[in-house]
Structures are given as C-alpha cells and as structure tokens.
Amino acid sequence: MAEPVRAGDTAESTGFDLGHGPGRLLVWLYGVFTVAAASRSVVQMILDFGRAPLAYVLSAAAAVVYAFITYSLVRGGRRARRAALVCCAAELAGVLIVGTWTLLAPSSFPDATVWSDYGMGYLFIPVVLPVTAMIWLRRAPA
Template identity: 70%
Template sequence: MPETTTATTTDGTAGADPAKRSLGTGPGRLLVTLYGVFTVAAASRSLYQLIAQFDRAPLAYSLSALSAVVYGFITFSLVRGGEGARRAALGCCALELLGVLGIGTWTLVDPAAFPDATVWSDYGMGYLFIPVILPVTGLIWLRRSRRA
C-alpha cells in the first residue's frame, strides 16, 4: 500500500504530500500493469528454462531471470510511491534501458553467444519491442511525476 502523509499547504490546509503520492496512479497505472505482466512473464519463462534447459543456454536464461528481477523491483517501486521509491525506479529503469540496448546489440553482433533468446534479445523483438519502449516510457513518467 502506498505511503501517504498529510502536509500543510501554502493556504494552511492539510492535504496529501505530493512527494508521497503513488507513482502508480494516472498514466503510471499502465506502467505498473505492463511491468507486472513482464515480471510474471520473464520470471515464469526463465524459471522453467533454468530448471529444465539450463545446459542449453545458461547465459540467456540467467539474463532473462535478471530482467524479471529488474521488472519486479520497478513494479514494486511504482506501487510503493514516494521520493525514495521514485529514485530507485529511476535508477532501475536506466539500468534496464542499458541492459536492453547492451544485450540487444550483443545478440546481433554475436548470435552464437545466445543459442536461445532472452527477454532483451534483439531489443525485445520477440516481445514487440516493448522491453525497449518500457524503460524509456518509465524514465519519462518518473521525471514528470517528480514535478507534479
């Protein structure tokens, strides 16, 4: 449940502290939904692959598990709200974007290193490029929510 506190506004009335409002409200609700879906998708896929097929592509499956952890942390931060959670989500979205760009480039340059795809392979092409769009959208939302 998001933290809320009351603060006295400039006119002397009590109201919700905007720094503690949930990042998952308004347009952020769509981000929470998408990150939640990607958390479940990446976690379930990588868990199965790590258990049943690890010897086939350990690097790819481990990177998919890492992406699930990143997605889960961002989801949690967006739901939690507050300035600390916003900063943590901002850092994770930046890390996610670097991961998508780095792994996406790596899979194109050295396809032999990835006998099976990760969530971030080919910039998320297997997921309609949502993995590369999501962190950009998240970074924009997190920057805008700071000013609100």
C-alpha cells in the first residue's frame, strides 16, 4: 500500500513518475529513438566518418538528447520535468533547423541524419515526438 502524501510534500519528494500513463509511451518511444540514433551514428562513424561527418555527429547529438529525455521522464519530479521540457524544446529546434537545412542545402548532407527532412526517414516521428512530449509534460500533475 502506498504511503499517503503529507502536507508540504513536493512532486520531487513523492516521486511522481512522468513515465506512467501516456508518459509510458513517450518513455518507450524515446528509448527506441535513443537506441536507433545511437546505433546508427556509431556504425556510420566507425565505417565511414569521412563521408558525412556533420550528419553522423548530428545523429549522435540526437541520441544524447533522446537519452536525457528518456532518463528525465523515468526519473520524474519537478526538476526532471523542467529538464525534459528544455531538452524537448532543444530537440524540436534541432529537428526544425536540420530539417530545413537538409531541404535548402542537401549537398551539406551526403548522408541523412535522424532529423533530416524533418525526420521523414523515421515517419516524421522526430518532429511530432517533442511536441507531444511537451504537451504531456505541461499537463502531467506537478
């Protein structure tokens, strides 16, 4: 049986888990994207880094952002929520910047990144995921 919440308890001390309910799907998706982006970038950097170093480094950066968001969602609490919101905003900015860049200057990207063409290679999930996560993080109880 769970302990009752006492007056003065915060989300941080009660251990509210952002990864429950709809947040569980976000945790799962961010976990999958962490593995996908990390493994893709590691393999590409090992096999042919000179071909498209910018694309491969950007995919690795995406993996780090995804991993941090996954961790924050699992951790829960106010600080984790704020950190996840900041990272989701940074992720969305990255998707929009890189997506636009790949459309305007495709020669800069001889190979695709996770965020190329707004995540088209990943069914546009990279552009939808941070928006969905930010909505969930703003609506989840504090």
